[in-house]
Amino acid sequence: MTEKSVVEILNSSILSQEIILKGWVRTFRSNRFIALNDGSTIKNIQCVIDFETTPEDTLKRITTGAAITVKGVVVESQGKGQSVEIQVSEIEILGDSNPEEYPIQPKKHSFEFLRENAHLRTRTNTFGAVMRVRSKLSFAVHTYFQENGFNYVNTPIITGSDAEGAGEMFRVTTLHPSKAPLTEDGNIDYSKDFFGKETNLTVSGQLEAEAYAMSLGKAYTFGPTFRAENSNTTRHLAEFWMIEPEVAFMDLDGNMDLAEDFIKSVLKYILKHCQDDLEFLNQRLLDEDKTKPMNDRSEMSLLEKLRFVVDNNFKRVSYTEAIDILRNSTPNKKKKFQYPINEWGADLQSEHERFLVETHFKCPVILYDYPANIKAFYMRLNDDGKTVRAMDVLFPGIGEIVGGSQREERFDVLVAKMKTLGIEEEELWWYLDLRKFGTAVHSGFGLGFERLVQFSTGMSNIRDVIPFPRTPQNAEF
């Protein structure tokens, strides 16, 4: 008698075979039908017990959430909604679940309640599906890069540099929180800290990834990054996972091609490998939509959205063209934008990005060649002297999902830019070395992994697509 998982039983024809199966009770009805789930798939398997031969005490302990072992035979199911079921000959309760206390009952729980029970929420269909999709999506990311000759590089999490300017940082320290040693002039003596200087949690692995691209050719990171910003929104996390490919000898056009091909490839992967979970999430959103007024309903279902992205070209639009479109748009003329677009140089807000993607183009958009002064110091200056080779990929419902650029490869231009911004050369000596010794055109981008999981699963709150979210005032679990 062999032990099988639910997915193994459903995906192979092992009718009449005797098996052992372990899992958690989802529901138990008529003292006879157990819906058992073991996490291997969103599908439960029906285990049919003979209540006449099962001790009363055991029957009582078959409650939602209890862990059990069943022995039995796989048979064709008489009931609806399943092809096979288990005719149980033996059942053992491994771990009870007191129905008076167990938080995850077979009813609809609010996502907020489930967030407070993040250690148990993957026992629900929705979060089981989301986290299985997240896992498969991670693997799709690695598979794409590895099959295309990229090297995975683990850039440092603790960093002594704060030159990237991508956001507020968390300090990492072993100094006593109130009795830190001081220097003679009364400042904190960071030479006594663990690393001999002030250190923070990384906001990006890009600069280090560039060093690897400029030696191994193609590199990518996939690791945690941090923002100490007090943003209590459905789009921000203090700790999130970022993917950052970086490629030597690649210009911005190549970068746009890469971003588009990469996103299509990983979505194709989950469409192929997460059918059951995506169908469940698709239906969940359709059901949710029915409760909304007509105007608020989605034009496309989740699966339609995913297929749409896979099948259509992303629209590539320069910042300058985008400003023209926005300036002449109805909402701008009717003063419906909170930030009206009057002139070239304006930083685009979420409302403008949404207009371009959701109303004007109705497809993913890549904006490129942004004004230099609203973008980071390392982006390559165009010959016009006022724009840089930056790009943002904008997605419907999500906004910016990718930000990237061709990097400034010219030593003198980079040094001049750093000087303007007050970034010390000593701080980034090694980054400048990459321009000093064998410099070349190179490009890359960053993709916030949770945004991609949100798009893939249709979850509206980013806290619901990472196992244990970190946000202001919250580091539970």
Added chain:
Amino acid sequence: MTEKSVVEILNSSILSQEIILKGWVRTFRSNRFIALNDGSTIKNIQCVIDFETTPEDTLKRITTGAAITVKGVVVESQGKGQSVEIQVSEIEILGDSNPEEYPIQPKKHSFEFLRENAHLRTRTNTFGAVMRVRSKLSFAVHTYFQENGFNYVNTPIITGSDAEGAGEMFRVTTLHPSKAPLTEDGNIDYSKDFFGKETNLTVSGQLEAEAYAMSLGKAYTFGPTFRAENSNTTRHLAEFWMIEPEVAFMDLDGNMDLAEDFIKSVLKYILKHCQDDLEFLNQRLLDEDKTKPMNDRSEMSLLEKLRFVVDNNFKRVSYTEAIDILRNSTPNKKKKFQYPINEWGADLQSEHERFLVETHFKCPVILYDYPANIKAFYMRLNDDGKTVRAMDVLFPGIGEIVGGSQREERFDVLVAKMKTLGIEEEELWWYLDLRKFGTAVHSGFGLGFERLVQFSTGMSNIRDVIPFPRTPQNAEF
């Protein structure tokens, strides 16, 4: 004319084809032969230029480290050591490399010097090979788990819990380093910190991974972990990557099977996919060995060691048996151990582990069933009341590469153990919930990824197998 990478040119028969190739000059000799490397493989490709038609100024700029583009035809090579070479028709210098200043010259550099130039060290054969192997090994890890039904789970990096006791922790904070707000009784007021409480960098994702195993069945982490220990050794890092699988319904025997199968599988993967890099590293160690006295030389080459692990069973030995072997061993009797083994209960030191693995068994060893009082609180107590279902996998030359256990699944036993150790129930309420609702036998282990990379590449210092090492007094780059 298409752009090709070196590995593409070497792995396909594109003789007579005209191509573009970009890379960095490794050497240039006789004003004619450029050894070009683009990071796609350890192998250089020979680019032959016609110095009579190449401008003098260009010839001067073909220096070690310079980035160049060549156009030319792939032809059979006349020279030794390569099958094909490029007959160059056009050459362009993309980025110069001043030979007076470029640190990476075509000569032997000390690993210490290269560590100080970690941003350039992957431009050497050794570090290019090590980091490519590291990347492939990462992918082998994901591939193994994904193909075996595990879900990748990103457990939190910032944690509010310090109950794991795996080591000293780094504090994560946004409070002012010297003017932190105080409570009425003069302590730091952590309610004013970013997360509303004291937070640290994680030392392990195990406890959270258990929550995912107890819902999705099989889970694994692969992420950074931290130790704020002042260990300046060749075996310790302050920041390192850890792999932690966790499986519901699996006991310690299954855990040993999993660890052994996993390690064999990932080593098999690199033996298949990293041949060139491993052969180079193999030869590097053979050459290094020749400079050593006979007695210090390795019995097996790197490749032999890898194949040995793949082909042989790990020896499984209980702690009690191991103590007997050690007590009766020659070094113990001759008082050669720094810590003599006198009685059952002694904590095994590195010298004892090395004796067992390298002298006595001469193969990887799995020790299991350790005394409860030298192991962590969450390990399952055996019926003897004094040992726990713990296991360590010991490797020749590396020592402990895996530490794991069957987890204590019994609520009462776990609570009692926590009480003994002074761990607050409130601190781990959610971890206890896993024993309260549908508990079951489950197991898992942790594997320090850098130790695995060390074993796979033969690098003796752990700082040489992670891109930008973090150690006491060092967070450069």
